[in-house]
Amino acid sequence: MEPIDKAIDLSSLTVANSFSTEEKTYKCAVCQDRGIVMVSPDTCAICQCQEQRKLERLMKSSQITPAFRAKTFANFTLQNRPQTIINMFRCAKDYADSFADIQQLENNWLVFLGEVGSGKTHLSMAVANALLAKPVPVLYFPHVEGIKELLKYFQQKSEANIHDRVDKMKNAEVLIWDDLFKGREKPTDWVLELVFEVINYRYLNLLPTIINSERIDYQLLEIDKAIGSRILERGKGHTVIIEGQACNFRLQ
DSSP states (O other), X not given: OOOOOSOOOGGGOOOTTOOOOOOOOOSOTTTTTSSEEEEETTEEEEOHXXXXXXXXXXXXXXXXXXXXXXXXXXXXXXXXXXXXXXXXXXXXXXXXXXXXXXXXXXXXXXXXXXXXXXXXXXXXXXXXXXXXXXXXXXXXXXXXXXHHHHHHHHHTTOHHHHHHHHHHHHHOSSEEEETTTOSSSSOOHHHHHHHHHHHHHHHHTTOOEEEEESSOHHHHHHHOHHHHHHHHHHTTTSEEEXXXXXXXXXXX
């Protein structure tokens, strides 16, 4: 065998299973996704990214659509609007700003009733988005779409789905019921029973609730006195009734 008389150039060899030098990417570069940061050798703190993630989870669980997440007080039009609309704006803004105090009261509901296209949903969403930013958990329930979903579960005899949905509405920290009793002139007995179950539970347990509807006060009472009276009682001090076509922004 011929003797080896040359030094081996190690740089020319390829080492199998070598360690990768590729840098790991993190959602948060500050804490590297640990959720905590060191503020001193002996002290750690919750990273700010956790608050953002909490807000993202709240936004997702709120069931507020991306389009409605863009509804704020800042982009609500007040120019050339009737005084009633200005009053509704101020009422909504005060409710959002003072929520920590208002939620402790018996009359802690926010209620907007009346004219279509007046901005009731916009301001309800503006309050919801402001509360989420605090952060306060909210749950959004659009009456027409929500009732259709629950009716589908009812027809499928899916009691578990109905119970889960209704239970979330009853126990949400803040419930937003959008366009209550929208649609047919007289709701069915099934719908009335469902609405009463949720409204009565929240009424008895003093849970903050935001309701808007095209039906005004006496119309709610005509539909169902038990439901209407509970809404109007809990909404004392934070209720605005909007009447007149001049309040319909879509027609301006």
